[in-house]
Amino acid sequence: SQQGEEDPQALSIQEGENATMNCSYKTSINNLQWYRQNSGRGLVHLILIRSNEREKHSGRLRVTLDTSKKSSSLLITASRAADTASYFCAPLEGSNYKLTFGKGTLLTVNP
Amino acid sequence: DTGVSQNPRHKITKRGQNVTFRCDPISEHNRLYWYRQTLGQGPEFLTYFQNEAQLEKSRLLSDRFSAERPKGSFSTLEIQRTEQGDSAMYLCATLKDGYSPLHFGNGTRLTVT
Numbered sequence: 001s002q003q004g005e006e007d008p009q010a011l012s013i014q015e016g017e018n019a020t021m022n023c024s025y026k027t028s029i030n031n032l033q034w035y036r037q038n039s040g041r042g043l044v045h046l047i048l049i050r051s052n053e054r055e056k057h058s059g060r061l062r063v064t065l066d067t068s069k070k071s072s073s074l075l076i077t078a079s080r081a082a083d084t085a086s087y088f089c090a091p092l093e094g095s096n097y098k099l100t101f102g103k104g105t106l107l108t109v110n111p
Numbered sequence: 112d113t114g115v116s117q118n119p120r121h122k123i124t125k126r127g128q129n130v131t132f133r134c135d136p137i138s139e140h141n142r143l144y145w146y147r148q149t150l151g152q153g154p155e156f157l158t159y160f161q162n163e164a165q166l167e168k169s170r171l172l173s174d175r176f177s178a179e180r181p182k183g184s185f186s187t188l189e190i191q192r193t194e195q196g197d198s199a200m201y202l203c204a205t206l207k208d209g210y211s212p213l214h215f216g217n218g219t220r221l222t223v224t
Contacts, residue, residue: 003153030209042115042202042215043154050210088153090213097142097209098167101153 003100004032004072004089012108019079021105023072023089032065032072033099035088043088046074079109117203117216124193125224131189132219134203142206143186144213145178147199154202160186193223 004023013019023032031050035043047063049056049072056063062075076083086104116135124130136143141162146154157176158168162183168176175193180186190197200220204213 033212035213035215040200040220042217043204043213045212045214048210048212086153092209096166097161097206098156098159099144099204099206099213100156101146103151103153 003102004091005102006087006089006105008105009103010106010108012110013079015079015081015109015111017079017109019076019083019107019109021074021087021089021107023074023091023102025070025072025089025091027070027093029067029091029093031092032063033090033092034061034063034072034074035090035101037086037088037104039085046087076107079107081109081111083107084109115203115205115214115216117201117219119219120217121220121222123222123224126193126195128193129189129191130193130221131187132201132203132221134186134188134216136185136203136205137207137214140205140207140214141183143180144204144206145186145188146202146204148202148218149199157188190221193221195223197221198223 007022033048034046037043060077065072088104090099144159145157148154160180175191178188200218202218204215
């Protein structure tokens with residue numbers, strides 16, 4: 001099984017700026033999922049992008065997927081202090097539906 | 112859709128005691144996952160089920176850990192003879208199918224003193 005590796009490990013920006021987080025993985029996938037986690041809480045699903053999709057939007061979130069490079073990115077536009085959280089990507093292999101996680105990106109949005 | 116429910120939310124136990132956590136999945140989600148998470152780390156995979164069948168158990172998991180999912184509904188995770196290193200957040204998540212996201216519960220925070 002594989003896990004996504006997020007980069008950078010930490011990111012600090014000012015409110016209103018955009019935040020970009022990257023994810024790399026190793027083998028072929030069925031889909032790739034992005035999650036957010038506020039301190040002490042469970043993970044909340046943000047976006048799922050399928051292997052045949054290249055870009056997906058949801059509100060202020062934009063996810064891209066490049067299967068040739070085995071990488072994905074999550075862009076948060078016009079960030080808010082409430083976006084402060086850890087962000088994780090999880091690639092899903094089609095064969096066994098096992099989802100594993102990396103260490104995540106800790107995003108801090110300063111007011 | 113009432114979400115994934117985990118109980119208890121917090122558990123404090125003394126070293127050497129046994130603890131059991133429960134996870135109630137979203138109905139019709141046939142895959143159920145257990146993860147462990149410590150501060151500053153991502154969720155670490157422990158085990159997962161398809162219906163009542165346990166498909167895989169992490170090799171990092173000692174024999175003190177056991178999980179069950181009788182009848183393919185709720186699941187329990189038991190830790191025997193707890194150690195201080197078991198202190199962590201234990202997360203349960205369920206999955207409907209390969210085209211859907213994982214749904215997480217809020218976790219059970221275990222503190223072993």
